[in-house]
Amino acid sequence: MRRAITRTILVSLALAALSVSGCKKSTPTSNAGPADASPGAKASYTIGMSQCNLGEPWRVQMNDDVRKAAEAHPEIKMIFKDAQNDTLKQRAHVEEFISAGVDLIIISPKEAQPLTEPVARAVQAGIPVIVLDRRVIGDEYTCFIGADxxxxxxxxxxxxxxxxxxxxxxxxxxxxxxxxxxxxxxxxxxxxxxxxxxxxxxxxxxxxxxxxxxxxxxxxxxxxxxxxxxxxxxxxxxxxxxxxxxxxxxxxxxxxxxxxxxxxxxxxxxxxxxxxxxxxxPTGGAEAIDAALKILRGESVPKEITLGSRVFTEDNLDAGGEPIG
Amino acid sequence: MPETPDKPAQPLALDRAERPGWRTWLSSSSATALAALCFVLLIGTLFSGDGAFYKWNTHRDALRQASVYGMLACGMTFVIITAGIDLSVGSVLALVAVAFSILSIHLSWSPWLAIPACLALGATCGAASGAVIARLRIQPFIVTLAMMVFARGLAKTISGGRKVSTAMQLPDGSWTAADVPHVFRAIDSRLLGDNISVVSLIFILCVVISWIILARLRWGRYLYAIGGNEEAARLSGVPVTIMKVLAYSLAGIFSAIAGLCQAAQEQQGDPEAGIGYELTAIAIVVIGGTNLMGGRGGIGLTLLGTLTIGYLDKILSINAVPEASRLMLTGVIIIVAVLLQRRKD
CATH class of the missing domain: 3.40.50.2300 (Response regulator)
Structure with missing residues (x-):
């Protein structure tokens, strides 16, 4: 009996240690922060990006597309976080972004229901939120970008x-x-x-x-x-x-x-x-940065952006595929 | 003192005893494991997928698919016989698959260097787990859980989180494909007039090597002794620490072999490969009849377990059974097989 209890304690300790180390892994990859934001005229913007799972190549590509598009605009500072397929971790990301006072949040949510409220709270705190690929429930977000x-x-x-x-x-x-x-x-x-x-x-x-x-x-x-x-x-x-x-x-x-x-x-x-x-x-990474810049400059963006798709065949490969739909 | 290995040693001893031996054999682990396999094969003859079950190709493919799991199960057998467990085999498989792909595709290493390097990598992972378990006396479940997470992280780090494939980025940003390395093609080819996959032969080789170690070498007797009663083994002069490190190192090496085969068959190194494979490997060993409490079992049982799980998977697949039903059926079969084993005890 005592052995069983010891074992249970050991296992939970190990699991706790794992989850703590997992959280640490998702600290900002770029050294951006509120300190960089100059007061008054916004010379620079901090954008927080929460990705639900970087275990999938397609989502690695999405982050790369966001990063590449953001690099073209030196005024943007990106903070990337990876929720490792954990809904509650992703919810914590949004809360961390709110308390860090980022200028805009991009989120590619793992699932709708549990992330709807955190996103709404960010919007209520005055931080625009772009939702990428998967939806949240209701309309308390700034812009949804996704493919069909x-x-x-x-x-x-x-x-x-x-x-x-x-x-x-x-x-x-x-x-x-x-x-x-x-x-x-x-x-x-x-x-x-x-x-x-x-x-x-x-x-x-x-x-x-x-x-x-x-x-x-x-x-x-x-x-x-x-x-x-x-x-x-x-x-x-x-x-x-x-x-x-x-x-x-x-x-x-x-x-x-x-x-x-x-x-x-x-x-x-x-x-x-x-x-x-x-x-x-399409990942919508580049489109997300476009929309983010417009929002930050005070221009209007549509509530929903549906991404076009392309078909690639041997014949149109050199032309970069052919748009469909 | 520990019992002798069930499958390899007993039949030899029983040949002389004859009649009573036949009865004993009927209730032995190998008999029940064989019965489970026959039961699954019988299902195959009843639901043959429009006759696909009667084609040799189906059996050749079933063997190929089961081989990677079987290799992991070989390594797992050593560990379980010492009353341990290794949760890291799937992650080590992914780590080696990624390393093998980087070395072979991107660094163009010769297979004569790349394969030993990968085996050494697997052995190092296993030896590290084994050393912590044996020297620091920490439970195998926890140590190998840590190794499982660590090796997965390492695989993702060295691959940059992407699959390591033949796709290469040119300076202008566009992508092109390198040739698939010869060693990949060789491992994923077939011999004997297209009738047996090389991967399956590698698995058979793993079984033979494991059998020699467990049933023919002193090492094997030591491993059974440790699983039977570790303290007694220590007192009778068995080098317990070294043998435990050996068991986990063997598990690491067999995981590495499985990783090489996985990479060759996918033509890429996927850092996400092998997730959940450790559970399949454990299921195979247990269905075979090797005891999770240690000290009893054998590699022949693991071979039967591999075939049982492999054929079950194949039969469900050729009949296009929906995923949800597959999971339930697999669960039922596993519990039935284990109940058969318990009845014998």
Whole structure:
């Protein structure tokens, strides 16, 4: 009994130590602070950016886009924080930004409900908040910037219908189906192929993970001798499917379509001839800095900015893709 | 004194005893582990995914998929036999996958240098955990939990938080792709007329090496002795500290081998790879019948456990069972297998 208690205490101590060290990790990466802000005429602005999870490459890209756009404006000082996929940590970020008195907050929230109030409190404290990619509930924020996954799924579906001439056997490798991007990329695609002769012969949840996509594709390959196209909800998934088909000697007979089009990932896969098309899911990083500057200068910005997407294929790669929607 | 390893040693001894031996074997760990595997295979024949289960390709792919988990489970077996646990195997896998990709793709190291360097990296992680556990007498759960977090952080640091792939940025900011290194292609290829993956052969090699250590070397007897009764082992002159460091170092090395295979199969080093793999590895060892309390079990059981979990996964996949049902079915099968083991005790 006593041993069990000791063990429980030790485990909770270890966990506490971990969470403390996790918090420390998210201290400002740039040495900005209220001290830099000169009084009166605002010669410089401090912007706090709270990212929900830097474990995802797409979100690393988002931060890079924000950083790059901000570097072009020497008057902007950025503070980046990473919530490591922890809602309460992200809520603490917003509170820290409020008490540090930043000029503007950019947040890419992990989820809506628990972050709605902290965002509203920042707005009430007079700090404009730009919400990126995922929404909060209600309208107490300054500006929402995001892309439409359903639209991208539908455009991918339309491209597939056109490319296959309206009929064929398709494998759908889904992102995590408990997540909204996965659901939207699925339902948009299904809307577009409705009424055509395109058969979804195999669908599986690969949870955005390349090894899982490869595994599921191997099953599809051993079950079906005739597959025309693989539609994966992200580029790593499409790449995993390609590797499976290549190992089976069937990569040439199958087309591969992915989503996200990160410059170092999906776009390179198209360049290598691995993917036939990838649909960009824009991060909105650059747009967020544009909107932030306008807000800080007192200009008006729309409450909602929906980002356009681009499709990248072998033909339009050199032109930097082609806008859709 | 500790019991002898279940699978490797007993059948040899029982051959001479014959009839009573057959009965004993029926209630042994290897028999129940084999029964669990047959049960899963039977499910496969009932739900064959339009006959996909009867194609050799399906079995070849099932073996390939199970191999990385199996390698982790080999290392885990050493640790569990000493009554320890290693939570860091998934993170060490990611660390090695990232390191291997950086060395092979971006620094163009020869595999003859890169592979030993990666194995040394894995061994160092394991030895560090083992040394703290054995010398400072801190619980393995906590030490390897710390290593799990640390190695993940290190993997993210050296990769810059991104996947280390063949994509390279040119000075003008655009991206291009380097060639996939030959060693990646070699590890992810197939032999014997396309019928067996190299990754699976590497796994078999891991099993053989583990079997030699556990069943043929004095080291193995020491590990069982420590798991059976550490104090008694110490008093009978077993070098407990050194052997524990050895067990965790072996777990580190096998995680590193798994990391090499993971990188080769993904053609990149993903700092997020291997999350949750430690739990699968533990499940494999336990389903095989190696006792979590230490002192009992064997590598043959881990091989059976790997096949059971691997085939279960494959059968659910070829039948396109929805994710939610997969999780529930996997949970049920694990508990049934463990209950079978307990009945025997």
């Amino acid at each position: 996954n359903r639209l991208i799924g539908r455009k991918a579906g339309e491209w597939i219908v056109q490319t296959l001439g309206g009929k064929g056997n398709v494998v759908e490798l889904e992102g995590l189906m408990t997540s909204t991007p996965g659901q939207d990329r699925h339902s948009g695609f299904r809307e577009a192929i409705e009424g055509t002769d395109i058969n979804i012969i195999f669908e599986a949840d690969m949870k955005w993970l390349e090894p899982d996509a490869r595994k599921e594709m191997e099953s599809a390959l051993s079950r079906f001798d005739h597959i025309d196209l693989v539609y994966a909800h992200n580029d790593p998934g499409a790449h995993g499917a390609y590797l499976a088909a290549q190992a089976a000697g069937r990569a040439d007979q199958i087309k591969f379509v992915g989503i996200d089009a990160l410059p170092q990932e999906g776009v390179v896969y198209v360049k290598q001839g691995i993917l036939d098309a990838t649909f960009q899911y």
